[in-house]
Amino acid sequence: xxxxxxxxxxxxxxxxxxxxxxxxxxxxxxxxxxxxxxxxxxxxxxxxxxxxxxxxxxxxxxxxxxxxxxxxxxxxxxxxxxxxxxxxxxxxxxxxxxxxxxxxxxxxxxxxxxxxxxxxxxxxxxxxxxxxxxxxxxx
Amino acid sequence: xxxxxxxxxxxxxxxxxxxxxxxxxxxxxxxxxxxxxxxxxxxxxxxxxxxxxxxxxxxxxxxxxxxxxxxxxxxxxxxxxxxxxxxxxxxxxxxxxxxxxxxxxxxxxxxxxxxxxxxxxxxx
Numbered sequence: 001x002x003x004x005x006x007x008x009x010x011x012x013x014x015x016x017x018x019x020x021x022x023x024x025x026x027x028x029x030x031x032x033x034x035x036x037x038x039x040x041x042x043x044x045x046x047x048x049x050x051x052x053x054x055x056x057x058x059x060x061x062x063x064x065x066x067x068x069x070x071x072x073x074x075x076x077x078x079x080x081x082x083x084x085x086x087x088x089x090x091x092x093x094x095x096x097x098x099x100x101x102x103x104x105x106x107x108x109x110x111x112x113x114x115x116x117x118x119x120x121x122x123x124x125x126x127x128x129x130x131x132x133x134x135x136x137x138x139x
Numbered sequence: 140x141x142x143x144x145x146x147x148x149x150x151x152x153x154x155x156x157x158x159x160x161x162x163x164x165x166x167x168x169x170x171x172x173x174x175x176x177x178x179x180x181x182x183x184x185x186x187x188x189x190x191x192x193x194x195x196x197x198x199x200x201x202x203x204x205x206x207x208x209x210x211x212x213x214x215x216x217x218x219x220x221x222x223x224x225x226x227x228x229x230x231x232x233x234x235x236x237x238x239x240x241x242x243x244x245x246x247x248x249x250x251x252x253x254x255x256x257x258x259x260x261x262x263x
Contacts, residue, residue: 017144024147031154042176042259043226047251067235112236116191116229119238120171120257128175138239 044123046108047135061104063097065090067122069113077118087121094129105133112139164228165190165201171231173257185223187216188256193230195237206240213248224252 063080070077078085080093097104106126110119119136126134168190189209190198197209204212216223225245229238238255245253 021144021147024144024151027151028147028154031151035154035157039170039258040260041170041179042173042257043179043254044173044176044257045252045254110235110239112234112239114235115231116233116235116238116255117171117231119235120173120231120255123255124173124176124257127173127177136242138235138242 042124044120044127045132045134046123047133061101062107063094063104064107064109065122066109066111067114067118068111069115070118072113077114078122087125090122091125091128094125094131098129098131102130103133104131105135106131107135107137109137109139164188165192165198168192168228168230169232170228170256170258174259176257176259178259179226179256183224185216185220186226187213187223188226188228189241191227191229191233191237191241193232195233195240197241206244209241210244210248213244213250217248217250222250222252224254225250226254226256228256 066079068077068079078087078090080090094106108119108122123134126132188199190201192198196203197206198204199209199212213225225241227238227241242253245251
């Protein structure tokens with residue numbers, strides 16, 4: 001009887017766990033190191049007029065802001081009603097105007113040489129003020 | 140040991156799945172910040188993403204293409220889906236003229252829903 005039980009235990013294969021766990025931990029560390037968290041993206045919606053159309057005639061609830069190349073003309077790259085203004089001033093004015101007419105149309109006239117950053121900054125300020133009726137014209 | 144190995148495998152599966160979700164965008168494009176703008180939610184399958192780098196080169200999912208090719212793709216998609224949203228991922232240094240070229244193609248082909256992508260919250 002004793003001989004039989006000895007033979008049985010010798011036949012059973014033993015699974016070695018240590019190398020497997022090592023490999024698994026290596027993989028785990030690799031994935032933790034390589035995983036990058038995605039940025040959260042925002043969208044800035046604009047109305048685009050047809051290329052050959054002209055800007056609509058001026059109305060009371062219509063505001064015009066110009067974006068230009070600040071390297072050539074100085075300032076922060078924005079002008080409102082013909083005057084160079086900083087983005088902070090635009091933000092303050094837009095918030096005040098949006099309180100009285102939230103459906104106000106904002107016409108953004110963007111100079112071809114201006115950087116995309118300026119346009120995004122202005123659209124962001126408009127979104128913050130709650131103005132959604134934005135049209136971008138290119139100069 | 141078995142429960143521990145189970146947990147480790149679960150973690151590995153999670154990381155593999157999370158890595159494959161990451162989209163193939165041009166990593167050279169640095170987006171402008173827009174912390175007050177609405178977050179892009181959901182994943183509209185018809186959304187068309189056009190990338191414009193700082194030199195004004197147009198690409199789709201990392202593949203560079205000419206303006207005429209872009210026009211062709213936009214027209215074909217319009218014939219298939221009708222009106223669909225276009226997202227422009229423009230580098231913050233890009234000249235407006237280069238962004239305008241993409242917007243003009245969109246409006247000439249009848250696409251009116253154009254949006255710019257910006258960073259709402261930076262994670263990396």
